[in-house]
Amino acid sequence: MPENSHESVASHTVPHGPEADRPTFWTRTRRRIGEPVVEACIRLSGLAVVAFVFLIFLFLLKDSLSLFREYPLGQFLFGTQWLPISDPPQFGVVPLLLGSLYVTAWAILICVPLGVGSAMFISEVAPKHLKNVLKSLIEILASIPSVVLGFLGIIWLAPVLRNTFGLSTGMCGLTGSLLLAFMALPTIISISEDALTGVPRTYREAAYGLGATRWQTLWRIVLPSASSGILAAVMLGIGRVVGETMVVLMVTGNAPVMPRSILQPLRTLTATIAGEMGETVGGSEHYFALFAVGLVLFAITFAINFVADLFLRRARK
Amino acid sequence: MNGARIRQQIAFGVLGAITLLIVVPIILVILYIVINGAGAITWEFLTQAPRGGMKAGGIFPAIVGTILLVVGTMLFSLPLGVLSAIYLVEYARDDLFTRMIKLSVVNLSGIPSIVYGLFGFTLFVLLLHFGTSILAGSLTLAIMSLPVIITASKEALESVPFTYREISLSLGATKWQTVRYCVLPYAIPGILTGTVLSLSRAAGETAPILFTVAAFYLPRLPHSAFDQVMALPYHLYVIATQVPNIPISISFATALVLIALVFLMNLVSIILRAHYRKKRLW
Numbered sequence: 001m002p003e004n005s006h007e008s009v010a011s012h013t014v015p016h017g018p019e020a021d022r023p024t025f026w027t028r029t030r031r032r033i034g035e036p037v038v039e040a041c042i043r044l045s046g047l048a049v050v051a052f053v054f055l056i057f058l059f060l061l062k063d064s065l066s067l068f069r070e071y072p073l074g075q076f077l078f079g080t081q082w083l084p085i086s087d088p089p090q091f092g093v094v095p096l097l098l099g100s101l102y103v104t105a106w107a108i109l110i111c112v113p114l115g116v117g118s119a120m121f122i123s124e125v126a127p128k129h130l131k132n133v134l135k136s137l138i139e140i141l142a143s144i145p146s147v148v149l150g151f152l153g154i155i156w157l158a159p160v161l162r163n164t165f166g167l168s169t170g171m172c173g174l175t176g177s178l179l180l181a182f183m184a185l186p187t188i189i190s191i192s193e194d195a196l197t198g199v200p201r202t203y204r205e206a207a208y209g210l211g212a213t214r215w216q217t218l219w220r221i222v223l224p225s226a227s228s229g230i231l232a233a234v235m236l237g238i239g240r241v242v243g244e245t246m247v248v249l250m251v252t253g254n255a256p257v258m259p260r261s262i263l264q265p266l267r268t269l270t271a272t273i274a275g276e277m278g279e280t281v282g283g284s285e286h287y288f289a290l291f292a293v294g295l296v297l298f299a300i301t302f303a304i305n306f307v308a309d310l311f312l313r314r315a316r317k
Numbered sequence: 318m319n320g321a322r323i324r325q326q327i328a329f330g331v332l333g334a335i336t337l338l339i340v341v342p343i344i345l346v347i348l349y350i351v352i353n354g355a356g357a358i359t360w361e362f363l364t365q366a367p368r369g370g371m372k373a374g375g376i377f378p379a380i381v382g383t384i385l386l387v388v389g390t391m392l393f394s395l396p397l398g399v400l401s402a403i404y405l406v407e408y409a410r411d412d413l414f415t416r417m418i419k420l421s422v423v424n425l426s427g428i429p430s431i432v433y434g435l436f437g438f439t440l441f442v443l444l445l446h447f448g449t450s451i452l453a454g455s456l457t458l459a460i461m462s463l464p465v466i467i468t469a470s471k472e473a474l475e476s477v478p479f480t481y482r483e484i485s486l487s488l489g490a491t492k493w494q495t496v497r498y499c500v501l502p503y504a505i506p507g508i509l510t511g512t513v514l515s516l517s518r519a520a521g522e523t524a525p526i527l528f529t530v531a532a533f534y535l536p537r538l539p540h541s542a543f544d545q546v547m548a549l550p551y552h553l554y555v556i557a558t559q560v561p562n563i564p565i566s567i568s569f570a571t572a573l574v575l576i577a578l579v580f581l582m583n584l585v586s587i588i589l590r591a592h593y594r595k596k597r598l599w
Contacts, residue, residue: 032575042403046418048397050421051396055440056436067594114338118335120332121329144521145576147551147554148572154557169366214327215328216321223395242429243429246554277434277528
């Protein structure tokens with residue numbers, strides 16, 4: 001009887017506790033069977049993440065190999081013509097690769113100085129309340145869907161560029177580059193800012209103590225110390241730009257030709273997959289060729305992210 | 318010293334100008350869409366299906382489609398993401414498997430969205446016979462959202478003080494009981510913040526749903542998870558590029574609804590974060 005009353009008191013004071021004083025059949029079963037099951041699920045989830053990367057690679061590889069059984073690998077990698085529906089079809093990836101390279105290079109050239117500059121302003125110059133406003137605005141930019149920017153590119157930016165440069169069409173590489181530069185800014189700004197903020201305070205204090213101004217300290221001490229993190233920011237920015245699909249599909253003019261100038265219509269790897277997948281017949285050479293393009297894209301972004309991760313690790317040390 | 322001061326003034330001025338050069342266009346873009354789109358947003362636009370070759374009527378099926386996709390994405394990615402984060406923070410030893418998971422998370426976050434689209438198409442649409450469906454689209458978007466959810470959940474779990482775990486274990490609780498009752502409850506707000514943020518990205522994505530779920534024009538609502546749906550981002554792409562002579566106000570209004578939906582989700586995540594900071598125990 002005293003034991004009973006003790007039990008009832010305990011269960012009242014700890015009503016939500018995981019354990020009752022005397023385990024019932026169910027709590028015992030849950031502990032003996034439930035726990036291993038839950039822990040197995042946890043391990044499986046970890047495994048699933050690894051499995052997804054492998055599966056993505058495997059699926060791309062499998063369908064790419066189907067192409068290379070009929071179409072020589074060399075002609076795919078070094079061919080300068082992408083004519084998927086002519087007879088015989090040509091699946092040279094070089095024009096698409098160069099298209100991606102042109103658009104990415106210009107976008108990065110535009111957005112790295114702007115992004116790093118404004119990261120310096122946000123982390124070192126702006127007072128606290130302004131800093132918060134600026135960071136919120138950058139977060140807003142990060143959340144704008146790419147298809148919306150693509151739409152604005154068609155409606156507004158392409159006509160403006162056409163008139164400014166006197167082009168025959170505003171749907172060209174530069175329109176894509178400008179929009180992609182805009183889109184990559186949040187990535188570059190936030191990671192550079194983290195890198196700048198992460199520089200130990202003692203570095204700054206030592207510089208101030210020697211009589212350096214805030215600008216001298218920022219330019220000669222803080223910026224070089226944060227260089228690993230900033231390089232990581234640039235790499236991740238490049239990854240973002242190379243992989244972006246909708247903007248380039250909508251505004252770069254979709255001309256799979258060897259690009260000679262950024263002011264010409266061209267086409268990137270991503271836009272080719274998005275634009276042509278709907279028109280292919282499953283199991284055709286063209287269909288497999290698009291997977292091969294996907295594999296090239298996967299390899300490029302894998303390498304970029306790997307390097308970015310190395311920089312980030314070094315920055316953390 | 319005076320020269321150095323002047324140089325500092327100039328340098329900070331340039332940095333400020335650069336920041337303005339970025340911030341002003343952001344505000345202009347939002348204003349441009351709001352001003353041009355707000356006029357076309359009526360009750361009819363939000364609650365009716367498109368009519369007359371999408372030149373009239375509303376975008377109701379696309380709104381419903383996007384919401385269904387977001388919910389579907391959450392159903393798959395939240396448990397998987399949180400469990401993997403629990404594994405990484407609470408269970409993993411510093412071994413090869415753990416390093417592979419971490420590397421995989423990094424690489425998943427870098428894979429282009431269109432490659433997810435290809436993968437989802439081959440695995441879910443073709444191999445598993447889900448067809449072009451909400452199920453296939455949600456699964457594709459879920460895998461894409463995983464890295465953000467895992468990273469956010471990991472940070473939330475790591476921020477729970479180590480003493481919480483020590484006390485629970487010293488009282489005789491098992492590993493899972495400790496995680497379930499002494500760690501997870503305190504990490505949930507952080508996890509939710511990251512999840513909502515990643516879902517808002519998923520809501521605006523077009524490339525992964527191109528071949529896995531999106532319907533060009535489908536005025537009726539879906540009956541099951543195996544149906545196709547229209548989705549806001551894809552609908553905007555379609556009316557902006559594929560269909561000629563769409564009244565421009567309809568495109569702007571669609572863009573505005575999409576942006577409003579994404580911002581609303583971001584706002585939820587910001588409120589959650591603020592709430593969480595206030596109630597934080599450590």
